Amino acid sequence: MVITLYADRRTLDIADIAGRLARALASRLPAPGAVVATTKPGGGEARLRLGGVPHASFPPGATPAEIVVALQRLAAQYPATIVAWSGAPTEQALAACDSSQRVLLVSDPSVASIRGTQRALKLCSSLGYDAGKVGVVLHGFDADAPLGPRDAADVLKREIFWILPGERDRERDKAFEGLAERLSQQAPSR
Numbered sequence: 001m002v003i004t005l006y007a008d009r010r011t012l013d014i015a016d017i018a019g020r021l022a023r024a025l026a027s028r029l030p031a032p033g034a035v036v037a038t039t040k041p042g043g044g045e046a047r048l049r050l051g052g053v054p055h056a057s058f059p060p061g062a063t064p065a066e067i068v069v070a071l072q073r074l075a076a077q078y079p080a081t082i083v084a085w086s087g088a089p090t091e092q093a094l095a096a097c098d099s100s101q102r103v104l105l106v107s108d109p110s111v112a113s114i115r116g117t118q119r120a121l122k123l124c125s126s127l128g129y130d131a132g133k134v135g136v137v138l139h140g141f142d143a144d145a146p147l148g149p150r151d152a153a154d155v156l157k158r159e160i161f162w163i164l165p166g167e168r169d170r171e172r173d174k175a176f177e178g179l180a181e182r183l184s185q186q187a188p189s190r
Helices: 013-026 044-048 064-077 091-098 111-126 149-156 169-184
Strands: 002-007 036-039 055-057 081-086 102-107 134-139 162-164
Touching: 002 013, 002 064, 002 091, 002 111, 013 081, 013 102, 013 134, 013 169, 064 081, 064 091, 081 091, 102 111, 111 134, 111 149, 134 149, 162 169
Parallel strands: 002 081, 002 102, 036 055, 036 081, 102 134, 134 162
Antiparallel strands: none
């Protein structure tokens, strides 16, 4: 199973989210048990935040076809591959999304991020992705956030797939465990 986490705003949080999700998924999936978190080209800083999760990077300047081949190889080797991608949608990012069984659009509670998620939802729809492939994950929506999860769902006109709280470690760990459980129920058996 290939899962792409995508945020249109450049953020190192996407690598942290990928690493935490990969660790939570690893215990639920069949051997080899390891989950690979792949980051966009040049993701050196992001690699540091993956916390022991096996990591593979796309080669700098990889073509969309090379991204597809790399993800096919990883999918053959690991039960789950988490792709962390942020920034403007590029041909490479779209190749990763096309190769994924799930695309999780990650949004924080800022207006700019919500707008970016709206644009990403429209793009996914125009590419023909069905609603079952694309989900919205809210990140950092705490009690003091400028928008609440219900507000975000109303603005996005979309059910929220999952909510990841901000800095409260115990709640955050439980949220990642719950997200991993939901995703692993959809994972193909090996």
